[in-house]
Amino acid sequence: MKILQVNSAARTTGANSTLIANQVTAALVAKHPGARVEVLDLAANPHPALDQDGLGALFTPAEQRTAEQRERIELDNALIAQVQSADVLVLGVPMYNFAISSQLKNWIDAIAKAGVTFRYTENGPEGLIKGKKVYVALARGGIYRDTPNDTQVPYLKMILGFLGMTDVEFIYAEGFAMGEEHVKQALAFAETQILQLFGE
Ligand SMILES: Cc1cc2nc3c(=O)[nH]c(=O)nc-3n(C[C@H](O)[C@H](O)[C@H](O)COP(=O)(O)O)c2cc1C
Numbered sequence: 001m002k003i004l005q006v007n008s009a010a011r012t013t014g015a016n017s018t019l020i021a022n023q024v025t026a027a028l029v030a031k032h033p034g035a036r037v038e039v040l041d042l043a044a045n046p047h048p049a050l051d052q053d054g055l056g057a058l059f060t061p062a063e064q065r066t067a068e069q070r071e072r073i074e075l076d077n078a079l080i081a082q083v084q085s086a087d088v089l090v091l092g093v094p095m096y097n098f099a100i101s102s103q104l105k106n107w108i109d110a111i112a113k114a115g116v117t118f119r120y121t122e123n124g125p126e127g128l129i130k131g132k133k134v135y136v137a138l139a140r141g142g143i144y145r146d147t148p149n150d151t152q153v154p155y156l157k158m159i160l161g162f163l164g165m166t167d168v169e170f171i172y173a174e175g176f177a178m179g180e181e182h183v184k185q186a187l188a189f190a191e192t193q194i195l196q197l198f199g200e
Contacts, residue, residue, distance in 0.1 A: 001035040003028055004086035008104035009094045009139075012043045016139035020173045020190050021092030024135045027198040028088060040082065042103035047075065049102070050109040076110040083111055088133045089165070093152060095140040100152055108159055117163050127164025134160055134168040135197070137190070141177030169197060 005025050009015030018041075029035050048054060057069035065073065083089065094101055100108075111117055117128050136156060144150040153170055160168055173190040175182030 001032050001088065002086045003035050003037045003088045003090060004082060005037060005039045005090040005092070006104075006107060007039065007041045007043065007092040008101050008107065009092060010043055010096070010101055010103060012041060015043075015092065015094065016173060016176050016186075017092035017094040017137055020137035020139060020171060021090050021135075023190065023194055024090045024137050024171060024197075027194050028090070028135075031198050035088075038082065038086070040079075040107075042101075042107055046103060047079065047106040047110050048072070049106050054109075076113065079107060079110045080113060080117060083117075083129060083132075086132065089135070091134065091136045091156075093136055093138050093156070095138070095142075095144070095152060098144075098149055098151055100155065112159070112163060125162060127162055127166075129164040132165045132167065134165050135171060136168060137171045138173060139176060140172075140174040143174040143178070143182075145172050145174060171197070 003025055005021055007015065007018045007021060009017050025037055029037060053068070054072055057065060057072040060066075060069055062073075091104070093104060096102075111129075114120075119126050119128060136153075138152065145153075156170075157168060160166070171190055171193045173186045175186045
């Protein structure tokens with residue numbers, strides 16, 4: 001079994017989302033001792049934004065691409081191959097300005113590729129990244145679970161599902177900006193959710 005942990009905080013150290021994602025991965029490994037773990041830290045290894053050059057590369061037929069355009073496409077392809085080769089994904093997801101981080105959006109923009117990870121049929125869209133289990137470790141300064149201000153969970157459910165990843169569990173750690181007591185509660189609640197998911 002291969003576990004891919006994607007850390008999408010803007011910082012490489014001290015990120016609460018990474019802390020919770022690490023705990024989820026540790027619980028998975030405890031349950032599946034032979035599991036291989038690969039970690040993609042998007043702060044340490046930022047993926048380029050989908051900008052003019054990125055779109056240009058995408059829309060240029062493969063045989064006409066410049067060396068730079070080929071390199072740009074290869075960066076996306078490497079992330080796609082990494083996801084495809086994993087059985088389980090653990091995403092560390094901070095809330096920044098009520099949204100996912102730009103690091104995570106760049107990763108999603110890289111792996112969402114028509115004809116490769118999704119396609120349209122006469123019945124509508126079909127996600128092609130199938131058979132994965134996804135755990136999303138959410139870290140927030142405030143408490144927004146199940147409120148209209150939580151745009152992250154509906155968006156992630158939708159886009160992961162669109163790509164074929166429909167088996168998604170969310171682990172909430174909220175209130176990191178609300179004082180020590182809330183931080184303690186957030187960490188304890190995350191632990192409880194992980195225990196519920198994976199047992200002792
Ligand atoms: C630039 C920035 C924007 C933030 N925006 C929000 C927000 O909109 N809502 C919220 O609940 N917390 C917000 N926070 C608090 C973070 O969600 C909190 O610090 C969480 O731990 C971030 O995850 P990280 O530690 O993995 O970076 C923000 C933090 C930063 C640094």
